[in-house]
Amino acid sequence: MSRVYFRRNNQVLPYLFLTPALVFLALFMAYPLTETVVKSFYAYDLTSRVLNLVGISNYIELVHDPMFQTAAKNAILFVIFSVLVQIPLGTVLAAVLDRGVTSNASLTFRTIIFSPLVLSIVAVGLLWQLILDPLVGLASAVVKAVGLHPPPLGWLGDPKIAIYVIMAIAFWQYIGFVTLLMFAGLQRIPEELYQAATLDGAGPITSFWYVSLPMVQNALIVTSLLTMIGALRVFDFVYILTGGGPANATQVPATMIYKEAFFLGRMGYANAVSVLLLLATVGLGFVQIRFSRHS
Amino acid sequence: MKTILLLRKLKALATTVACGAALLTHSATADTTLRVWGLSGPSGEYFAGALKRFEKANPGIAGKFSAYPNEQYKTAIQVGVRSADPPDVYQNWAFERAARMMRDGFAVDIGDFTKELSATALSEYTFKGKLYGVPFDRHGKYMWYNVAYFRDHNLSPPNSFDELIDVCKKIRATDPQMVPIGLGASEPWTIDAYISVFNQKLVPEDVRKADTALSAPADSLFTDLGYIAALQKILDMQSAGCFNDGITALTPEAARSMFANGMCAMHYEGTWCLVVFDNEGLKNGYQGFRLPDFKNQKGSTGAHLIIADGFQVHPITEKRGTRESAIAFLKFILSPQEQAEFAKETKALPSVPAARNYLSDATPIFLWALKDTSEATVEVAHLDTTLDRAISDVYLRGYQDLVNHVKTPEQIMSEVHNEAVLIQKQRNAQQ
Amino acid sequence: MSVLIRFKRYPAYLFLLAYSAIILLPLSWLVIASVKPKRELFTKPFSLPSTLDWGGYQRAWNGGLLKYIANSVIVTASSVGLTLLIGGLAAYALAQMKFVGRRLVYSAIIAAYAIPLHGILVPLYDTIVKYQLTNTYFGLILPYVTFGLPFAITVFYAFFIDFPVELMEASRLDGCSELGILWRVVVPLSMPAIASVAIFQGVQIWNEFLLALVVISDDALKTVPLGLVAFRGNYVSDWTAILSSISVTSIPMLILFVAFQKQFMRGLAGSEK
Structure with missing residues (x-):
């Protein structure tokens, strides 16, 4: 009896279970997503809401816009340095935590290394802003104490170095994320493989190179993609530390979208930036999802 | 001297009471809530208090003050004036920002304030010969x-x-x-x-x-x-x-x-x-x-170089029947006594020069700055x-x-x- | 032999110690500087405080931190709760029921995981304005739930798909309704997955800044990250108060993290799914 009851309702029940999720996704994701693409071909103001169809001229303007060039360049720099710095350092940390120290020590160090991950970027940004204060900040005091000169335009005031300072702070907070993911991957490697390598006379570095790395290849790719996607989405660090300045030198795509839409009021133009950001992140995201499912 | 002050006070009181009486007759159809938007911080705290005093002087009007922090107000007010529930009276910066509200049809002519303010002060909110707002402070x-x-x-x-x-x-x-x-x-x-x-x-x-x-x-x-x-x-x-x-x-x-x-x-x-x-x-x-x-x-x-903050009045007041109480509120806060109170609470420079008469315990430099800015002719x-x-x-x-x-x-x-x-x-x- | 191993491990410990110092120094400076008398903060940057000055914490607390924390708790708890409920139901249908369009829906939800909030910010804001949700908790909760769903559904799906069919069938034969099965059988067995999703989403939402920045402008509704920024604006030169506000809002997260480390790590690692 109950089976019949179940089967009859089976046609309705799954859709009933799915409806709330699909309604949410439709209203607050699918619809805005479509709007982003469609309205990137319009010019409209934050307030006036009068839509003017302008075709691809938002995109043409973007190509010539120095702010976009800076934002795109900074995004690419962020992606490149994230991979070059965070991935190797995070992976080596994970490997040392995995096999280099006793398990008690590993747990203590992991607690320390992962702890910045639970802090808000805003809190971390505000903290570093005080540390980097050009007049009375700790960083300048340290640099002076060892007999060097802090940058005369200030850590975050010099357009040539500000973006790298922001990166360093972002890495300070998020290298632990790479370590976390890689550590999880390394822990899955069977102990026998390492024993076999040791019998063959491999030292810790050799084992890392020939046993650990090949075994976590997939995790490495997924982590790299996640790091790249994260770097493309950076907003909070820049907003808090420099607001995109000095003179737009530290703009990234997300801060540019915010500035164009909510400060300059050019919503259509902001949508065009969004579409390009979406293409980049969604592209990387799909690759990441593919790799994740294989692993 | 004291009698003059007292007389002035009585006079100010009389005008507010009269306004209140006039408003009461309207209240049968009119919306009795006066929605005021402004910045948070010391000035916001003052206006919340001033609105309470205004309520007391005008029974039948309920004031509602909404405060926003500076960096977000620029967006909030732009969206707010276009929303279904706009403010009756809203704070806005002088010059171009106030003029834009006028051009977009979100500010109305508020009549004559020559008794309260100097010609230069009025010019900050005067566009095409009409007054679209009043400054309450001028730095x-x-x-x-x-x-x-x-x-x-x-x-x-x-x-x-x-x-x-x-x-x-x-x-x-x-x-x-x-x-x-x-x-x-x-x-x-x-x-x-x-x-x-x-x-x-x-x-x-x-x-x-x-x-x-x-x-x-x-x-x-x-x-x-x-x-x-x-x-x-x-x-x-x-x-x-x-x-x-x-x-x-x-x-x-x-x-x-x-x-x-x-x-x-x-x-x-x-x-x-x-x-x-x-x-x-x-x-x-x-x-x-x-x-x-x-x-x-x-x-x-x-x-x-003058930076003025003031209030503008939204056209919705026509439909709601709150126009008179909105303008009465502006007159109320621009009385010399309220302006002096404003200066004491917020340490801002009031826009009404006569407020000086009630600010005897302000620092000499404050009084100097108040005099110097209110006498500005080239702005x-x-x-x-x-x-x-x-x-x-x-x-x-x-x-x-x-x-x-x-x-x-x-x-x-x-x-x-x-x-x-x-x-x-x-x-x-x-x- | 054992001495040799320990000696060999020296570089490993040194490396970890050096890196830990880089992490811990700014954090300890935060705590130490927040209780330093203001003068010493600038004149003796490296010293320990001569006396403990809790004034910064007092000023931070009076500045309305409790209000910001309460708002964050309300928004985070409601968002996570709704995400678990809605995501759980959807994942259960996808993993345990057969229906037309199942694969399509599942692929669409997986694809949704790739879409960042930053990329659709402007029309998302328009949508929130259209439903008059600016300056309301729901203006944050509804989008947070939406952007949490793809992750929640993928994690739950992976978990539910391994449930033995026999278990469900047995429960059904016992006369349990589908909802009854969910509540009495599935939920108790899914606690690890629920914890992972709750923690990962909880950390994300607690710290979210960009959407909150455009949706909330009313000080009474600000979440912690917005509150911290407002706080810096109001107490510009009062460093000890700013540092205190950062440490008051950060230390509970660090304590929670240390206390529930295992769950946290599993939850955070879940983001590769």
């Missing part, structure tokens, strides 16, 4: 100087721009550790204050007006050499050693603190910083002067409040590039010109 920007330091180093306040440069050079020569003028431009509006005044002095007035309104011919927009000269003056000050290092890394507030703590000899900022100086221990230890004139300047001499507004947002953005980031020697004045002005041409074209296309 002036001054170059503040440390009196003790000037006395000990035999310096006197400069009477011309060249003398200002000389003061900087003298300080650097005798006291290399001392910063003559603290400048924190992590937010570029601090440099905008200088350029706004320099432009007034160095660009012929009719040219400046036509450029600002984008009514000049496209190829001449912002091409007057005076604009370049104005930017160059900042570089001149920089090379004379006037400013600190790391200008774009320093926050405006840090620069203010430097002056308050005697780490620099001068500081250019609006009169809202008086309370900060006093609280940080410089009470009565400073005086101020307006940015001095140039030798052969094009604009009128002795200009004041300059911040560029970023008079120019189109996109053009002022080019200017603002240009300032930071300027002091970091990334761009020359010529490059910045050519970018301003290009943006102005673009915006002019867009405006023409829309019309």
